[in-house]
Amino acid sequence: MTATSPQVIESKVPIKSYSSCVGGRTRVKDIIGVQDQGESWIGQTVTVCGWVKTARNQKGDDGLMMFVEISDGSMLQGIQAVVFENCVGYSKAQSQLGTGASVKIVAEIVRSPAAKQVVELAVRADNSTHKIEVLGSVNSSEYPLAKKQHSREFLREIAHLRPRSNLIGAVARVRSSLAACVHDFFQHRGFLYVHTPIITAADCEGAGEMFQVSTIMAKAEKEGKSLVVDPKTGKFDYESDFFAKPSFLTVSGQLSVENYACALSDVYTFGPTFRAENSHTSRHLAEFWMIEPEIAFADIHDDMNCIEDFLKFSVQWALDKNMDDLQFFDERVEKGLINRLRAVLDGPFAKVSYTEAIEILIRDMKDKKVKFENTKVFWGMDLDSEHERYITEKVFNKPTFVYNYPKEIKAFYMRLNEDGKTVAATDCLAPGIGEVVGGSQREERLDILDARITESGLNVEDYGFYRDLRKYGSVPHAGFGVGFERLIMYITGVENIRDVIPFPRFPGHAEF
């Protein structure tokens, strides 16, 4: 018995040609980023706009020529323009075109004599409609990107200009593509996108490692008054603060999105989340994007199926739609990237319970198959990264679900299993990267939830709205969380999380 697909009716508003929105220009990708690499465009006249990557002069049979490579960011490669002496705009182009300058070119698409490209642009002197127009010049002695190679550290310091670099441009295209992939995956499966709140004053969020959101600091500065802690409450006076109580930036949309799952069945949130951790590692940001689906009437196994489908779909999507950029990452960032990605699609992921995983680790240590730095492996411990990587890289050599963790090392809302000792939680581990996704079935039984809240040192009274979901038509449900930047790192091989988000926020850094 298979379910029918949701009905998709195609829009009757035609997708107008790209040029209707953007003034008659043709994108580089639309010319050379297609199957025939531009062959079918030969003989047509186009307007191309972009920034100069390289410009050089050459003396040919017909006089002087300029070879200008132009990028408009629509794809990694630029298009080459051959600019003939005395064409319209030639002399200004001669004096002003350097790396980074912007141009508008009207030219014919012709077959290129060079091996590396099928077509190029010819800006002819004998055609009065052809031209090269310098839109914005660059003083190359000042331009931070005038030279070719730049360290990633340097690029981070010029975050406003770095999308012009090959690396950050490629990341931007893959990031945009994967965001579209997230929506495509869930929307086509009938999940509803829910915007969970960013600012929260819910008591259950707790203030640990959260950013506070306030208007009373600015007010106090304006009035030149100090903010005084009330010795009785140990708190500032929040009566005149915007929300009349302490409020914070969300650390997760899960608790909010559960409300919607318990009404609309299949939902997901995809938005920014925040941690005020004083962390300077290459894997942590203070502001990052999370994907958090929540599925009603689902258990931990449905959850693992959905995670596996989602990860495979994302990898296949990038291979289908971003191969140019992936090839660049394979050459410059991680050799073998594309093969690693293809391997993700081969066969089902492995599944192993936490208890079995611990047994395997202890057995293989005893058999001297492996030596860990942390040799204290025992049931009840949180797996270290070296243990996780051994499981996924050596034992299974494929993406691996570890599930049913001891309740003591997992959050209160995860569903207690029949054994009374473990909860229905899972981490999806992947070779070369470790944990990619974490998920769990949620505790839907009110009495057990209350016991777990208390056990965890929290107050049952702070969870009024969360408990209501268990009082009124409670349902089994499960969900998971994917750090969007971690997913991009996984798919591009880029090692530092600061390079996969446009404007990274970490301690001391919130410029641009």
Next chain:
Amino acid sequence: MTATSPQVIESKVPIKSYSSCVGGRTRVKDIIGVQDQGESWIGQTVTVCGWVKTARNQKGDDGLMMFVEISDGSMLQGIQAVVFENCVGYSKAQSQLGTGASVKIVAEIVRSPAAKQVVELAVRADNSTHKIEVLGSVNSSEYPLAKKQHSREFLREIAHLRPRSNLIGAVARVRSSLAACVHDFFQHRGFLYVHTPIITAADCEGAGEMFQVSTIMAKAEKEGKSLVVDPKTGKFDYESDFFAKPSFLTVSGQLSVENYACALSDVYTFGPTFRAENSHTSRHLAEFWMIEPEIAFADIHDDMNCIEDFLKFSVQWALDKNMDDLQFFDERVEKGLINRLRAVLDGPFAKVSYTEAIEILIRDMKDKKVKFENTKVFWGMDLDSEHERYITEKVFNKPTFVYNYPKEIKAFYMRLNEDGKTVAATDCLAPGIGEVVGGSQREERLDILDARITESGLNVEDYGFYRDLRKYGSVPHAGFGVGFERLIMYITGVENIRDVIPFPRFPGHAEF
């Protein structure tokens, strides 16, 4: 000359049937929300899960029966289940099924004798695979949604449960659909989605009506210390704050997304933005979502073309994909909604310059065609809402662009026109709602930008990164901003902005 469409390669990972993610259940929408309303499902056995909308008993020829209407949120309508006496789970269902209870039903899809539906579920006593299982009961004397009709004010107080109401469920489906529409529109036109930052410490943002983000308040409370304003600087000591300087929640992604447009040509951002305005109106929120596209090499006319395409595409999308819910809004919220939406698609929008609009207003007042509350209409004024509505509703009776506003009433970054008096800004007005979208061509000339920054009382030094875009390969570019909640209000007719976002934030309210 038309540009080719971007190459779209279909994924090789098949979309697995819905049930693979979610444990074999079939959605109500997939049964009765299709073209034949379920006809082709007749004879099949399905598992349906959801919440009870109504349950009643009836005595039939074959004994007692229960009629249970079940909703799973996938569409407005629920599906009717006929539960025969003595089927598996019957007696528990008898005692525990009330509005809001959750059930799992295994049943056959049969032709319905009732006129209002083509099919229904039959849970038979003579089929041992059939069953009705109560997953979670409800104490109906406690359940806030037990009764049928609820005021919107009351629903806002139970924001965690209100997606179970018809109104908020319908809004949630349309909101999700329109979010998918936004991405579909821009992605298919080759725009890249850029996540602009939420937290910003950029000097150019200014602190007026912004939320401050800080970790030093919590630190001071923990230590029991006051926060003291330095009398010299008039500021708190931010050295130990997370970002080591005052930082705030963004009010717009525009300045950030311009950086990406000036590298990748066609980009958009879609994310939360914030205003700490002490506003209690039905049209303002402290936290809301904005769509902000930015197009390089484009002028104000390209911008208006893109706005018009976008609005028509969104309206058509909702008509194609959300007709059930729109019919509900037409019946319950705004009579004539669907006709109003269809009219948006008829012919091009009107375009009128600000100067012409002022002339029309003065002329029609003089001719006694109209009487405004604010009778002081003069060139240089900001149009009041009554003037805007007269222009779009009476003069043109269709969506209308007003463009080229006096520079004094618009932002410094909008491009100065040749007349030296107006800037290339536009507001798109719509009958019945007023301003829907605002956009402008950006000032790309450094000297004029600097003069406008100074004229506006701002410091040129605070705009270093923004000015760099004009120093290094500057290009004409334009963009616009759409308040996502305003768009939903426009398309659903819902009058209060607090009802079109899952968890509204306004002064004093950040619960859930």
